[in-house]
Amino acid sequence: MTSVRRYLISVLIAVLVLTSFLAALQSYRLSADRAAELFDQDLELVAAAILNQYQMQAPQSGQGLAIQLVQQGKVTYASEQAPRERLKAPEGFSEQNFSGKRWRVYLQHSENNSQVMVAQPLQQRLQLADEVITASIYPVVLSLPFQALLIWLVVSRALRPLHEFSTQLTSRKANELTPVTLTQVPAELKPVLSSTNSLFERLSGAFAREKRFASDVAHELRTPLSVLEITLFNALTHWKQQGMSDKDENMVALQKGVERMRHLIEQIMLLNRTHPDNFQAKTKLLDWAALCRDVVADWYSQLEQKLQQISIEGEEHLEVKADEFALRLLVSNLLGNAIKYTPMHGQIMLTLIHTQDAAVLEVADSGPGIAPEEYQQVFNRFYRVGGDRHHSGAPGSGLGLAIVKDIVMLHNGKISLGKSDFDSGLKVRVELPL
Template sequence: MKSIRIFLLIALLSTITLVNFIAALHGYRASMEEAERLFDRQVAGTALLLAAIPIDQTAPQVVEENDLQAFQVWSADGQLLMRSDNAPATPIGDAQEGFSEQNFSGFRWRVYSSPSANGRSIRVAERVDLRFRLADEVVLQSVMPILIGLPVAGLLIWLVIGHGLASLKKLADELRHKRAEDLAPLTLAAPPEELLPLVRSTNALLERLQASFDRERRFSADAAHELRTPIAAIQVHADNLATQLQNSAVVAPGSLQQLQDSIARMAHLVEQMLNLFRMTPEHYPARFESIDLHRLARDVIAELYPAFARREQEIELQGNTAYIDGDQFALVLLLQNLLNNACKYTPQGGRIAVDVQRQGDAVVLQVQDSGPGIPQEERERVFERFYRVGGDRHESRVPGCGLGLSIVHHIAELHHAQVELGPSSLRDAQAPGLAVAVRFPVQKSVERGIKHERVADENLVS
């Protein structure tokens, strides 16, 4: 069943048609019985009229008659006194009073025999097929309005069912327009009794989901927050131990460096977990303002430049001024994650390119690198939390926690932007590279950006 409305329409019309058919059949049978009685009385009346007509007994008279009836008048001694032109010269029926059915002249006839007071025998016949034809016409005229009324009834039923299902449509519309992160109860006003169980069950499900997500967020955020202090303490002790060994001229064991690296990785993981849950669109208190994305990218590159310099990587910024409506803290975090990923996965001496361009009704931020890239079949999954291509360590042997692109995706959702992954223009035969493009929609932010530029120019002139 694809449509409740169509199912109800077909079911109701079928029921109405069946009831009308049964009623019409019963009416047809009753009408035919009544018509039979009327026709029989008409034939008997004709016989009475013939009995009252004086007839010359010298020769049989032939009277022109229509095709509906035929008659014969016989004397007491069996002599034919008068007949209709469509009646045979031989007796039709018997002399006993009453009705019978006979065949003559190629038709089936209803014959009425009646003896008169003067000893004559009157026999009047009427064609059976004409009787049924007249009865059918009467019944058809009574049934035709019912048949014509079925489409009208169907239209009325369609409208009534549509009105009755309006509450269900409102419920479906409310569910359809709910955002993925919106788990608030349904607010359907005065739902009918039939929908109350569905609304209550859906609200209960949404409440359980909200509680489950809240527990997950609280646990992850609290765990990450509580881990900061012991990790910082461990890091301090490890640094103190390394300093003491260095001052005492004792060669530090290789495990100490591994310990420091593991502590740094754990601290990065905790920080990324905090950023991930902080950037959840439904919980982050964003403060949108007009931001020059090109200038912001330049500032973040300058902040992270020492990391690129240590790896002897070449980084360039292309594009021009492009304003968007955005939250500065979130956009800085987005740029930091994209650039840190590019720095980690681009080999020593590789290239990284950042481009900010206005394209139609969008501002596109693109970060490209000459690293190993991401296979086509893996590009959808890298936005999942803690997912890394190739497992815990990438082919590049770079440690990570698998949260960077998840944070980028959350921040993009916060700004109603789209994140696209593709091949890099910096690729070569050994490294296909990766291009991450974040497409921000431009609406009123462009007008504010233009006004901002005009004010800045006026200030420079003055």
């Protein structure tokens, strides 16, 4: 059932039309029988009047009637449409043909061997009956559209609370979990409204606890991590002053571990912030090309360390309506991944394209790339190609592309992976609607 309103209106109108049609049909039959009885009674009255008065004066033919008077076996009077020869018909009512028409005939005998015949054309009887019946049915048929309109208004009014309930639900934002209030709540809708508000209340509490937990965890982790970084820095400084060596590079591994932990905490916080349930986009017109140049400038020191070549091709200015924080994070994550997995002296290219209905950013690198069968899996949280460490040896948390996908979905865009334009590597294509 696609629509309760459409279903109710359609069924009620169908029942109304069917019952009205049956009532009109029955009315037609009863009216036709009654009209025939009345016409026959007229014929009887005319015949009786003629028999009573034929000796005094010649009968006069009524409008449309055929009259024949027989006395002593001879036709003594015949109206204009009556046959001149004695009509042989049974006594009482019958249907006969004469004068080129079909007639309803009434024949009556008197005690003195006289006979009178009164006939009426069947066509005239049927026409008069149809006029009477049509006049009685016409108001019923004419009222059908008004009845249908009345049904539509009544059903629409009855379903107004349901429509208001649906409108409030569909117009809500992802993080709006306040109770639903209706001006009028019918008895059938009260359990649904109560269950929905109860669900919103539980969801609101769960989201509040989740946000508070994520914030508390990040705060509690950052503090000891900062202490660990400071302690590690002081230890390394002390070792150098004492001339101690780190042949097994344990301190270097410890530094990388602390750096990876900090990166993981930051990515988890960003993932929580950009999740559709928590993210509140503040979209505005942005120059995507200028934003890409700013992000490249932020990463320039890492590019220099690995002696990588980077270029920005395509549109010099590309306007797109998006959230600035989210779009900057998207470009930064894509560029950071490209720098991380592209080897020394590698190449990275950002291409900005303007299509008919979308703004497109392509980030291609000359790194090892990803197998096509893993294109969809890399968007899953904490998934990393090759296990905990990529075959390039680059550290990571497996959240970068998950964050990018969330941002793309928030902007109703598309993201896809493919082979790089270089000899090897990966190309990420992001399309955002204009």
